[in-house]
Amino acid sequence: MNLRRLRLLMWKEFLQLRRDPLLLPLVFIMPIMMMIMFGYVVGSDVRNLPTAVVDHDNTRLSHQLTDAFSSSGYFVITQRPSSEAALQPLIDSGQAKVAIVIERGTAVSLARGETVPLGIIVDGADSKVASVASGYAAEIVAAFDQRLLAAAGRATGGPTIDARVRVAFNPSLKSVNAMVPGLVGAILMLSIMVIMSQAVVRERARGTLEQMMVTPITRGEYLLGKVVPYVVIALVQMTFIVLLGRFLFDVPFNGSVWTVALGLLLFTFTAIGMGLLISLVSHTQQQAQQTVMFVMIPTMVLSGFIFPIESMPAAIVPLTYIIPLRYALVVLRGAFLKGSSILDLWVPLLAMLAFAVAIFGLAVSRFHKQLSE
Amino acid sequence: MRASLARVIAIARKEFIHISRDWRMIVAVLVLPLIQLVLFAYAISFDVRNVPSVTLDLDRTAASREYLNAYAKARFFDVQGPVAGYTAISDAFDRGQARVAIVVQRGFGDAMAAGRTGSVAVIIDGSEPNSAQLGQTYAVALNQALDRGAVASWAAARGLAGSAAGALEPRIQNWYNPSRSSADFLIPGLMVVIIMIVTVQQTSVTLVKERENGTLEQLLTSRLTHSELIAGKILPWAFLGIVDTLTITGVAMLVFGVPLRGDVSVLAVGTALFIICALSLGLVISAVAPTLESANMSALLISFLPGFMLSGMAFPLASIPWPLQIASYLFPARYMVEISRGVFLRGASWGVLGPQVLQLTVYAIVALGIATALNRRRRA
Numbered sequence: 001m002n003l004r005r006l007r008l009l010m011w012k013e014f015l016q017l018r019r020d021p022l023l024l025p026l027v028f029i030m031p032i033m034m035m036i037m038f039g040y041v042v043g044s045d046v047r048n049l050p051t052a053v054v055d056h057d058n059t060r061l062s063h064q065l066t067d068a069f070s071s072s073g074y075f076v077i078t079q080r081p082s083s084e085a086a087l088q089p090l091i092d093s094g095q096a097k098v099a100i101v102i103e104r105g106t107a108v109s110l111a112r113g114e115t116v117p118l119g120i121i122v123d124g125a126d127s128k129v130a131s132v133a134s135g136y137a138a139e140i141v142a143a144f145d146q147r148l149l150a151a152a153g154r155a156t157g158g159p160t161i162d163a164r165v166r167v168a169f170n171p172s173l174k175s176v177n178a179m180v181p182g183l184v185g186a187i188l189m190l191s192i193m194v195i196m197s198q199a200v201v202r203e204r205a206r207g208t209l210e211q212m213m214v215t216p217i218t219r220g221e222y223l224l225g226k227v228v229p230y231v232v233i234a235l236v237q238m239t240f241i242v243l244l245g246r247f248l249f250d251v252p253f254n255g256s257v258w259t260v261a262l263g264l265l266l267f268t269f270t271a272i273g274m275g276l277l278i279s280l281v282s283h284t285q286q287q288a289q290q291t292v293m294f295v296m297i298p299t300m301v302l303s304g305f306i307f308p309i310e311s312m313p314a315a316i317v318p319l320t321y322i323i324p325l326r327y328a329l330v331v332l333r334g335a336f337l338k339g340s341s342i343l344d345l346w347v348p349l350l351a352m353l354a355f356a357v358a359i360f361g362l363a364v365s366r367f368h369k370q371l372s373e
Numbered sequence: 374m375r376a377s378l379a380r381v382i383a384i385a386r387k388e389f390i391h392i393s394r395d396w397r398m399i400v401a402v403l404v405l406p407l408i409q410l411v412l413f414a415y416a417i418s419f420d421v422r423n424v425p426s427v428t429l430d431l432d433r434t435a436a437s438r439e440y441l442n443a444y445a446k447a448r449f450f451d452v453q454g455p456v457a458g459y460t461a462i463s464d465a466f467d468r469g470q471a472r473v474a475i476v477v478q479r480g481f482g483d484a485m486a487a488g489r490t491g492s493v494a495v496i497i498d499g500s501e502p503n504s505a506q507l508g509q510t511y512a513v514a515l516n517q518a519l520d521r522g523a524v525a526s527w528a529a530a531r532g533l534a535g536s537a538a539g540a541l542e543p544r545i546q547n548w549y550n551p552s553r554s555s556a557d558f559l560i561p562g563l564m565v566v567i568i569m570i571v572t573v574q575q576t577s578v579t580l581v582k583e584r585e586n587g588t589l590e591q592l593l594t595s596r597l598t599h600s601e602l603i604a605g606k607i608l609p610w611a612f613l614g615i616v617d618t619l620t621i622t623g624v625a626m627l628v629f630g631v632p633l634r635g636d637v638s639v640l641a642v643g644t645a646l647f648i649i650c651a652l653s654l655g656l657v658i659s660a661v662a663p664t665l666e667s668a669n670m671s672a673l674l675i676s677f678l679p680g681f682m683l684s685g686m687a688f689p690l691a692s693i694p695w696p697l698q699i700a701s702y703l704f705p706a707r708y709m710v711e712i713s714r715g716v717f718l719r720g721a722s723w724g725v726l727g728p729q730v731l732q733l734t735v736y737a738i739v740a741l742g743i744a745t746a747l748n749r750r751r752r753a
Contacts, residue, residue, distance in 0.1 A: 022667035030674055036697070037682045046692050092719050097691075125559070129689055135510040142517035148450050149521060178502050194673065198666050282397075286578055288402040289669045293570070295407055295676075301416050306687075309503050310451070310472075312421050316416050337500040344467040 005217055009225025013199070017229070027195070027233060031187050031241050038179045039249060042306055046132040052079035052096040061107040065118075068144050069100060074136045087121065092309060098133050107336060131154050138148065177252065180245035181332035184303045184323055187241060188234050188264065189271045193367045196230045196275035206282060209371075219371055223364065227272055234268065256337030259342050263331035266352040270324045273359035284297040299325050324355045381599055384605025389581070392609060406567045406617050407624060413563050414629060423451040424504055426473035427465055430455055434482025440493065443519055444475055449511045458488050462496065472498040473508055478642070488527060560625045561717040562686030564618065565709045568644075569680040572614050575674035576655030579606055579746065581665050589707040601747045603741070607652045615646040625717075634720030635674050640729065646733040650705035651739035660747035677744065679704045705740075708732045 017023055051069065054120040055062050069075045079096055081087060090096040101119030107118045120137045203209040212222060245251040274295065282288035300306060300317070304323035309317065320326050327348040334340035342349065392398055398672045428441050446453040456462055462646060465471040474496045482493035495512040499505045583589040592602065625631040654675065662668035680689060683697065684706035690698060708729045715721035715729075723730075 020662070020664045020667050021463050022663055023670065026667055026670045026674065030670070031651050033678050037678050040697055041682045041688050041693050046689060048692070050691075092721065092725065132507065139510045139514045139517075142514040145521060146517050149524065178496075178500050194670060195666070198669065202666075210716065284395070285665045285669065286582075287395070287397050287401075289404070289574065289578075289673070290397065293574070293673070294401070294408075295404060297441075298412055301412055307416065308501055310425065311503065312416050334467065334469065338467055340467040344464070347468070 002048040002216075002221065005223055006221050006228075009217065009221065010229050012227040013225065018200070019334045025193065027237065028189065028240070030093075031183070031237050032244070034183055034187060035180075035241060035249075036131040036308075038183060042179065046129055047074055048076045049074060049129060050078045050088050050095060051075040052081055052099040053077050054081055054084055054087065054099065054101045056104040057102045057106040061110065065102065065144060066100070068140050069137075072136065072140055074140075089333065091121070091123050094123075097129050098137070128329065140330055164248055172248035177249075177337060178333060180241065180249065180251045181336040182243055182329050183202075183245075184238050184264070185267060185328040185332050186300065186303075186305055187237055188267060189192045189236055189273060189274075189325060191276065192230055192268070192271040193275045193292050194233050194289075195233070196226070196272065197278040197282065197284050197292060199230070201282050201285050201288045202281035206277075208336065213371060219368055223367065231268060231272070234271075238264070243287070252335070253336055254339035255337075256339075256341060259335040259340070259345065260332065262342065263328060263335065263345075263349065264354065266349070266356045267324065267328045267361045269356035270352070273356070273361075276367055277359070280363070280370055299323055302326070304329055324352065324359075326352045327355070377598070377601055380601050381605045383606070384592075384597070384602060385608040386504055387440070388606060388609040390689070392613075398575075401446070402571055402613050403616065403620070406621060409567050409570075410563060410621055410624060413613075414560055422448050424449060424508055425471045426450040426452050426475060426736035427430070427454065427456045427471040428452060428464060429458065429462060429474060429476045431479045432477045432481040432572045436485045437477040438489070438722065440477060440481070440519065441475060443515060447515060449508065450475075451538055457650045466498050471505065472501065473512075485523060485527075491683065494696070504695055547662065550718055557629075558714075559687070560621075560629055560631050561713040563648065564625070565706050565713055566681050566686050567621065568614055568617055568648065569684075569706050570676045571617060572610055572648060572651040573655040573676040574672045575613075575668075576606065576610055576652050577658035577668045578665055579660070580656065581662055582660035582670045585665060599745055603656060603745050603748065606656070607649070610652055611645075611648050614651070615644070618644050618648075630641065631717060633717055636714035636722040637716070639721070639723055639726050640716040641714065643709060643716075643726070643733060646713075646737045647709040649704055649737040650733060650740050653737065653744045654705070656744035657740070657747055660750075675704075680706050684710045686719065704731060705736050 053066050053069075055066065064293055066077065070077045075098060079090055082091065086103060087096070087099050087101075091099065099121040101121070103116070103119070103368045106116050106118070118141060120134070186191075200209075205211070213219075217225075246253065254306045278288055278291045278295070281347075298319075302309075302312075302320045302324045304320065304326065309320055309326070312320070331345050331347040331352065334345050377573065392402075428444070430437050430441060440453070444450045453471065456474075459476075461476040462476075465474070476494040476496070478492040478494070485493040495516075497505050499513070503713065554713070580589065582656050583592065599617070603714045622633075626633060655672065658668055658675065659672045662671055663697070679700065683690070683693075683701035685701070685702055690701055690707065693701075707711065713730050713735075716728050719725075
């Protein structure tokens, strides 16, 4: 291993990167865009849902109930049609996402101590809205019932349940807090895979790889010379994201730097291995790009990065175990938010080690084999 | 005019030959979308349920068991079993084995029997904010319901009527999608995103590749005009885009049973316009990007991030911050998702979706114009 040759190889790689004036800006725009998209779009709370109220009862109680909905902040009452027939066009056109129907005689029946149904219609064409709105509506009605009970004077002095519901680790429930550790992993993987697979394929497609091999450069040197520049870029990107998250979005960091470093190191080897493997199976840069997409889409969807794994159907869950990012997310989120130590996380770390050894090893051995052919 | 048409067709044929020479490309364009469809349709769900939960019963009475049983019955919580103490809860959280812990304090049963206040605690792991938020909502609602139940049975046992305040019972109806199937909701939007990914990716590299190979100059020396070149480049991909749309629609209806309730002609016109918009976006990238790498990267960035995230396909646009809402109007996916969802799920017709179709038409004309102008400038 000749250090001077290695340095020159890396220098060549950086020169090639610089020759494309759009590529380096893109490398930095990508994490910023991902951060904004994931932080604000995925993490946005469903609030201010346009709501239509049909109040057939029109009593003080029904007004109180309507107020309970509008003061929650989740529902904004935009329409007050006089009959249910008017609801269909409102929801069809998306002017209302939720409708509340209060039947005539609700107040009277409640005063008699009866249980009265309250109609709540949610727009199921938007399943996130439907799921969240049903939850909030149930909570508001439960709280309203509680108030009715209190007003009726809990006269008998019955028992109460004092439930303290507490959110640990991320009490403000800010989505960015969970997104940033995940983004570190996702961007590391994406940028190493995209840039690296392209760089190796290009050399092969143009025949410069063969030129390289007739020089005294060894395969190990060539590989290292290719890998190091992209690892450096990925490191800069990651630092950038962490700083942005830490200081712009106030994401807490509770864990140990060592856990994060170990996790990222193992994951970097996996990502490099995948980038190399992609470049070995692709003949053109376009194919490499397609293969990256082919790997990236399942990774994003199945790793639990955007969609929680628990809510996936049982048949899909086993598939998530073969996604390396899944384990990286457990480690990174654990370390950032929960302060989990290396010992707590030994299972996912071990899985990551297995992936790193298997994928990186396979890539290097295939690389050597293909070069000697 | 006829000579011009012949030139456009010649370019389109040339493009087809390029595509058919590369079998992997055909796989990428025709098979990949189907894999994506199946994967997304099955894996994405916003209906959070079965959140792994553990219980800690410090009371060990009939009342505490009954209380904890209510969680086991609720669909939201997947109660995995009791743990020994608080340290076990914190271990389970750290290892990611549980996200919710329910603790019944000592003396709960006695307090309830005596008509006093029994204490419980629900601890939720907030590192997954979406499910934590819902978990909090459900836990509060469940406890309020249990509290009411406790009062009612206490009063009933003593023959008292004083607490018989009425209660409202929410009856939640889910319109358009009563089974709460995420597939119904996602597939019409997914179709749009998948077509966007395929078309933008492919067209973004076509002109760059010609430039890198030096064949663009050869084309320039012929009698081909700029618009003819663009038209010829777009045609084959528009064709493939339409094939993709038909395949996805077929699979959606036959395999996933997604209903097609509205006017098919709206969908057809909308899709055709949308494909032109997406292809023009690809051509804009093609005109701007200096090399294949940056063309690929920009295509990935545009089709994946705004195309997916700002389309309204998975995340409701009404609740995102306003600068991003404005940004979402800059990408065609948002209009098309409304059209597709409207036709498939809501049974909408021309009357309702007219504005969206008009918006797409304007978008297509503007984008195609920009793409042609940029390419002309680049070549001049």
